[in-house]
Amino acid sequence: MPSESQIPIVSRNTSARFARRLALFYGTLFGLIGTHLPFFPVWLKAVGIDASWIGIITAVPAVTRFTVLPFVTAFAERHQSLRRAMIFTAFATALGFLLVGTQHRPLLVFLAYALTACVWTPTVPLTDAYALRGVARYGLNYGPLRLWGSAAFVVGALACGLLVDVIAAKELIWVIASVAGLGAVVSLALARLDHPKTVPAAHHSAKALLREPGFLAIIVSSALIQGSHAAYYTFASITWQGAGLGGLTIAGLWVLGVLAEIVVFALSPRFTLNPSALVVIGGLSAVARWLITAQEPSVAVLSVVQLAHGLTYGLTQVGTMGLLVHHVPGQVMARGQGYFAACGGIVASATSILSGAVYARHGQGVYYVMAAMALSGAVLMWLARHRVAFSSEVATGSREENASK
Missing domain, CATH: 1.20.1250.20 (MFS general substrate transporter like domains)
Known part of the structure; x- marks a missing residue:
């Protein structure tokens, strides 16, 4: 058994490891949003999708937030698999954007993007729930963890903005998919958390x-x-x-x-x-x-x-x-x-x-x-x-x- 003097050090190390890995995942998560939000409509237009379809397609994530999302978070919690759900949604999101990139017809893009949004939009609330459990478990602060997401949003948007002048607009979807893929890889390193104690x-x-x-x-x-x-x-x-x-x-x-x-x-x-x-x-x-x-x-x-x-x-x-x-x-x-x-x-x-x-x-x-x-x-x-x-x-x-x- 470790001595009493060693326990706080172990706790601090565990807390720091949890914080670093979560901050990195927040970065990839919001870096994806930073590349997607300004430039996904640009890709849609570049592949020949008209304005009316662009409006319909880009509205999909907001709809999934109050339809599919609550069921995904509830399922993850019932099965005490919050971290595994984050990993699954991260990988499914990356595969989804790869699928979207192979489609150019409006209806097929809509269907592929709808499937992607169903697994993508739950990732933020799942991550926030995971973060808040860690905050309670290790006595951390939410703000310093979350700020890396905001910083990555800026970097993602600026980097993708620079790429617009270098690559064809039709290739932007692969930049978005690549960032999603990076997030999937990073998710594997997320620290495990003890399951919360059940109560009456x-x-x-x-x-x-x-x-x-x-x-x-x-x-x-x-x-x-x-x-x-x-x-x-x-x-x-x-x-x-x-x-x-x-x-x-x-x-x-x-x-x-x-x-x-x-x-x-x-x-x-x-x-x-x-x-x-x-x-x-x-x-x-x-x-x-x-x-x-x-x-x-x-x-x-x-x-x-x-x-x-x-x-x-x-x-x-x-x-x-x-x-x-x-x-x-x-x-x-x-x-x-x-x-x-x-x-x-x-x-x-x-x-x-x-x-x-x-x-x-x-x-x-x-x-x-x-x-x-x-x-x-x-x-x-x-x-x-x-x-x-x-x-x-x-x-x-x-x-x-x-x-x-």
């Missing part, structure tokens, strides 16, 4: 989550604040280009936002406010950000406003994960993440459709709607701040699990 009535905990007002307040308020970014994600580049900004300036504005997000994740271990307060601050920051954006500010002002992304997205994410890790039992964390992602998917899909209709008529006026959404999310979290400490069987299960460790 643990099999009821997943359903109890959906009956718990505090949990519902967490996922709905976060979905409203994060969903208020829909108009920004969809129309910011179009608006800036129409205002005469060059491609490099537009890319710089996007990068500013992600860099601010990285800083927030890095500093998050030093935050002393309650996680619910962080979500409220994130929501109120989004209100200010969208109200200023609606005024069509100058590039100088816009550059400062873009830095608010660290608060509107980053702080909201840190606060939400802090609430979930403290108030959702480990044995249902994956399903909790599944419900969270599904709620966000529903709100994001509906908001994207609404944004398109409002933007077509009122242009930048769409950001007033986004500000109202963010405000409603902040108000909901403020009103529910005393209810996020669960008092139901869910909380009981969480306390008993933590006591058993």
Whole structure:
């Protein structure tokens, strides 16, 4: 048996190994998103897919978030195979993008991409659930782990952007598939975690989550604040280009936002406010950000406003994960993440459709709607701040699990 002096060292080494491997996997996961999000539509157009089909095809991942995704996370949790599910979805995603790349007809691309999205979209909530279990197990902080995903998103987008000038647009799908393949290989190195201790009535905990007002307040308020970014994600580049900004300036504005997000994740271990307060601050920051954006500010002002992304997205994410890790039992964390992602998917899909209709008529006026959404999310979290400490069987299960460790 190891001596008492050796145990903390072993624990620290195990914790550091878990953190390094997870940070690397986060990097490949969001590096894939960084290459896919800006350039997958470019590939679709290059292989002859028309605009109407591009709109249908690119909407598929959002739909799978609230249809297929919750079932995948629930299946992984029921079989206590969270890490194995991450490995499976990573490899299936890589194979899926390879399959997509072999198709050029709209319907066949749609079908191949739909299959790929069914295994790809669950990977983020599975990884977040795995991360939060590690956070609870080793006393880590979520932000420093997650920041490597944001950093890789920037690197992936910039690298793929440079490749656009070097290779034919029809070859971009192989870049995307290669990054997915790298993620599959990295997934094999993910550290194993002990299965969470089972507690009485643990099999009821997943359903109890959906009956718990505090949990519902967490996922709905976060979905409203994060969903208020829909108009920004969809129309910011179009608006800036129409205002005469060059491609490099537009890319710089996007990068500013992600860099601010990285800083927030890095500093998050030093935050002393309650996680619910962080979500409220994130929501109120989004209100200010969208109200200023609606005024069509100058590039100088816009550059400062873009830095608010660290608060509107980053702080909201840190606060939400802090609430979930403290108030959702480990044995249902994956399903909790599944419900969270599904709620966000529903709100994001509906908001994207609404944004398109409002933007077509009122242009930048769409950001007033986004500000109202963010405000409603902040108000909901403020009103529910005393209810996020669960008092139901869910909380009981969480306390008993933590006591058993």
